[in-house]
Amino acid sequence: MLTISQAEEYAADLVAAAGRAGADAADAIFVEGRSTDVSVRLGQLEDVGRSEGAEIGLRLFVGQRSASVSSSDFSKEALSALVERAIAMAREAPEDPWAGLAPKELLMKGALAYLENDDGREIDPAILRELALTSEDAARSVEGVTNSEGASASAGRTIFAMSTSTGFTRGYSASSYGCSACVIAGQGNTMQRDYDFHTTRYFEDLDPAAEIGKRAGERAIARLNPQRLTSGQMPIVFDPRVGSSFLSYLIQAISGSAITRKTSFLLDSLDQNIFNEAITVKEDPFRKRGLASRAFDGEGLPTKPLNIIDQGRLTTWLLDSAAARQLNKVPTGHARRGVGGPPSIGTGNLYIAAGKETPAALMSDIKEGLYVTEMIGSGVNLITGDYSRGASGFIIRDGQIAEPVAEITIAANLKDMFMNIVAANDLRFRRSTEVPTLRIEGMMVAGQ
DSSP, X not given: OOOXXXXXXXXXXXXHHHHHTTOSEEXXXXXXXXXEEEEEETTEEEEEXXXXXXXXXXXXXXXXXXXXXXXXXXXXXXXXXXXXHHXXXXXXXXXXXXXXXXXXXXXXXXXXXXXXXXXXXXXXHHHHXXXXXXXXXHHHTSTTEEEEEEEEEEEEXXXXXXXXXXXXXXXXXXXXXXXXXXXXXXXXXXXXXXXXXXXXXSGGGSOOHHHHHHHHHHHHHHTSSOBOXXXXXXXXXXXXXXXXXXXXXXXXXXXXXXXXXXXXXXXXXXXXXXXXXXXXXXXXXXXXXXXXXXXXXXXXXXXXXXXXXXXXXEOOOBOOHHHHHHHTSOOOSOEEOOSSSSOEEOOSSEEEOOOSBOHHHHTTTOSEEEEEEEEESXXXXXXXXXXXXXXXXXXXXXXXXXXXXXXXXXXXXXXXXXXXXXXXXXXXXXXXXXXXXXXXXXXXXXXX
16 A cells, blocks of 8 residues: 555645646545455355455646546556546536635644554454354354354454645545454344444454354344334334434434435524533544544644534534535635545534433333334435334333334424434444434334
8 A cells, every 4th residue: 555645745745737737726535445254154254355446537628617537547647647637527518616725824723633544454364264253152152043144353454645736735544444244043034134343544443253143143033023012102212223313313414415405404503502501512633533533624724623413502504615606604624535526524423422320220111102113214314304214113101112113103393302312421432423322202203
């Protein structure tokens, strides 16, 4: 792989070439990745995959017209042709009065924060094979597990660099490791499947493979012989594995594109309470070894810790530079970029702050309710906030988790759901978007 400085040089050279060819402004993204994946099934090696590749993307502006192109060919001739093609495309593109790079005066300056994104290790495929086998063996050893969909382990590294014609050039590297297992319990029409996985930046932080497999097996067993739940309005408790989806809906609804297009159910909600006062939604892009940690965004702007929801109040829209110009605001450092196309919106280590009660206390007063562990489908309308999804999980009866349930639908409106969320105290940082156990009152359940 290239070094970070070499990746930065590739990006900066391409931007300089765009300027010489007649571009008024340009930025370039360089990404190189390398990964090894080992999968096993029923105790046998099933696949070993090794992938390596690098790509560079150029976005340039001719006046208010822009174009984006990318290439995996880094020869001088190919990159020269890439620039010429981008210039020709931009001259034929429609004008966009909001298009352009991030304001120069707002670009990140100084050294990058040390975020411990890369442990620098090289993991032998034999070690990954052993992790996968151990995970699957532990899952299959759980009594009642009858089959396996396999287990896997992976290791990878990515180099990212960005350069702009306004003087920003920075890059960084990131490592990643993962282990997972997915098994089946029961026989015939009664079979149920479940899984577990863990992903980390540092190899030493990865959960023991046997623990991952055991959790997968126990989850599959717990889902056997599901019942149907009587339809009605009841409290629903969401396992952290599925509750994090609510934050994705929030981010989509407050992104600049949704606000400028007026396609958000939260369109008039800035500086308003959209959650109850006990809920704070935080972003921490500086968390060391975080899966979404980053010192700068996809336009070269500095990131920072932020309370997106502060005691229930929506504090900001999430804006790239184009949306900020359209709304007459300042970009917020939430642009995310790949090698192709304009920026989208992304966050760095997003989570709902932990509440005060344990999950057990959170559901202790529920006579009959639902504990959701899996969601199915995507029936969410982000224009109206209407929410309806398939679900499965467990009945809550007299404050205790009881028998499994399946083939049910839960429904409400996200505005009401947000306002009625109560968070437990079991927050753990294992994913890029994280929540503790959540309880929501007043949702409709369609079962029998």
